[in-house]
Every structure is written in structure tokens, then in C-alpha cells.
Amino acid sequence: MLDKFKSRELFDLFTVLVAAITLAMFSVSLRLIDRIYNFFAKFSTLPIAEFIINVGLLTLMGLLWLTYRYWREASEKAAELEKIVDSISPDVLIVVDPSRNILKCNRSIERAFGYSPDEVINQKTEILYSDRRPDPGKGIEICEALKREGFHIGLAMGKKKNGETMPLEIITGRLSAGDGAVLLLRDITERKRAEEEKSKLEAKLQQVRKMEALGTLAGGLGHELRNPLGAMKNTVYFLNMALKEPSPDIKEALGILNKEIETSEGVIKSLHDFTRPVAPARLKVDVNDIVQAAMNRVPVPEKIQVVTRLNEALPNIPGDPEQLIQAFRNFILNAFQAMPEGGRLVVKSEAPSEEQVTVSFTDRGEGMDEETLRNAFEPLFTTKAKGMGLGLALTEMLIEAHGGTIDVESEVGKGTTFTIKLPIGENKQG
């Protein structure tokens, strides 16, 4: 369409040139007028030659003026159209021929892709985004939508001049049959980010609701079980005292009973922590001390080696020592459980910036597959026969209450790294 417009301009220019040349030739021929006039004067007394010459001259001048006006209007319209096309910002507008060669594009391309319009004109569209047509289904879908509705809205991966990529929405409109298409390319990075943020928030909200329901259930359950467990514990204590010389079998049975009661109490405590999440205290905390305290609370299995790489120059952070010990203990426990055949746990503390302190737990255990990784922080998700699936959910709650985050990297058969980032806050100099 724009091209037709351009060729019309050229045609007008051509007409003006022809008219000018004709006029020039005519003016040259005016020198001969005298002779021509004398020639006609021989045949007639009327000043016919002069009349014809004057009329011809006036007509030519009028024609020239009209053509000039017409040409000016056309170029003004072309410039206006160009301005409109350029003002479609920040979207990039390109016109392509049927072979997807770029014929025209607006200035937004500089900001969006880093190319100047001249750099992309006459290039294939692949310079701007990955071709969607190699996927035959996609190609057919686009063609059919264009035939049926005259436009198609799709997605593609955009490529900037500096090699960066960005998600693109492409609105394709068909020009008249066989003339190619006009495409509007929109960078949807921000939209995607907002969508991801929204779905993360929704997932969080769902988790909070789940926790609430779990909390109510756990509160009731804990209340009901605490008394019978207390009574059982007292009974075991009483039997231990009453039986002066119990047989080894009875002694072992009482030991098992006591251990199971303690396990049950531990479960009730974990559940109880969900019912009443306590806001963390904000004491000055040395993260290395917390790591040591957490390690002291978990006996190290025989075949496991624990390596600590603690940065001694860590700044203190504001936090709740007991809650942080509980959180770190869960990572250590999980790491040990992931290495039933033995292995190595590396615990590292660092201060990568002035804003945060990080602690990482790297094991060489079984690792997590995609599904486990996706659900690991879900309350009640467990892959262990004796697991409750509360460790990481509770830990995440505690770390987030400290304004921190947890990153996980895991590979099946190779191991897992949990990295906890905790803000230093205003306690920097601590």
C-alpha cells in the first residue's frame, strides 16, 4: 500500500518533469515564433498563430500548477502517514512482502530491538523473531486466521541486536491478496512478569489458606493428643521405676515406647508451630553461631561427613535465633535423609553484598525430580515413608518471616543445594 503511494508520487514527479521539459522546448521554439507567425500570416489575416500559442502556453502553465499542487499534497500525506506509523510507539510496525522480507518499519524498532530501520529493511523477519512457520501447524493456523478474519494474534521469541531475547506478541494483518502483511510487534516482557507475579501470589494465597486449614486441624489434634501422650509418658516412667529388674525384652519395649512417644510429641510440636506462627524476634544474630547451633542439634550419621565453610567476617543480621536454628536444622535433617548410603554435606556462609547474608546447604544425595522440586515446599508433601511433609513448609514460613528467600538447585542422583538469603537490614555495622 505504502509502495503504491510512493509510485504515484514518482508518477506525479515524472509528469511535472515532462511538463517542464515541454515548456522549455516550447520556449525555445518561441524564438521561431516570428518565422511561424510570418508563415501563417501569409495564409490568413487572423492572428491565429498568436492565439494558439497564448492558449497553449496558458494551458501548459495551468497544468503545471495543478500537477505541482497535486504532488505537494501527495508528499504531505505521505509524510503524515509516516508520522502516524512512527507514533505507534512503543510497538514496532513492519510491512512485509509475501516472502516475509521487511519492506518498511517504524522508528520504534530502534528502542525495542536496537536496530535502525535501514538495518532491517530488505532483511527477512527472522532477524527480529524466531520463525514460527517451521512448525507446520502454526503456519497453517496463521494462514487460516488471516484468510478468515483478516488478522492473527500470536506469540514468538523476539531477538534484539545485542543478542537478548524477549517474549513478543505479534498481530498480523493481511494486506490485499498477494501483497504481504503488516505486523505489529509488541514486547510483552512486563505483561509476562506481571502474570508470573500474579500466579505466584495466587499460589502463595492458596498455600496460606492450606496452612490455615491445617493449623485449625493441627490445633484440635494436638490438644486431643497431648494429654494421652503425657499419660503414656508418665506410665512408662512409672513402669521403669516400678520394675526393679525388668527383663531385657521389657526394657527394650519400654525404650521403644518412650521413643515413639517422643516422636509423636515432635509431630505435635511441628503441627503446633503452624497453628501459632510467632513473629520472629529481631535480635542481633551471628549467622555462623546459628549454623553451629543447628548442627549440634542433629546427630551426624556415621557415613556422612559435614564440611563447614563459614565466612568469619559475616555481619550480624536482625533475627530470631530459635526460629533460624529450627529452619537450618530442617535443611540439615533433609540432607542427611537424602544420603542414606552416606556422603558429604557442605554448609557455607557468605556475605555476597552489603544487603544480605547467604547460607547454603549442599548435599550429594538422591536429588529431586521435577515434581518433587515443584512440591517440596507444599505442606504435607513428602516422598518419605516416615515423613510428615512439614519441614520445608515450616522452614519457608520462618525464613520469609525474616524477609529472606530460599533458592533450590537439585539434580536427580547428584544432589541438592538450598541457598537461604537473609537481609542484613539496618543492622549492617553489627
Ligand SMILES: Nc1ncnc2c1ncn2[C@@H]1O[C@H](COP(=O)(O)OP(=O)(O)OP(=O)(O)O)[C@@H](O)[C@H]1O
Ligand atoms: N536435601 C534434599 N534432597 C532431596 N530431596 C529433598 C531434600 N530436601 C527435601 N527434599 C524433598 O522434599 C520433600 C519435602 O521435604 P520436607 O522437609 O518438607 O518434608 P519431609 O522431610 O518429607 O518430612 P518432615 O520434614 O516433615 O519430616 C521431601 O519428602 C523430599 O522428597
Ligand SMILES: [Mg+2]
Ligand atoms: Mg524434612
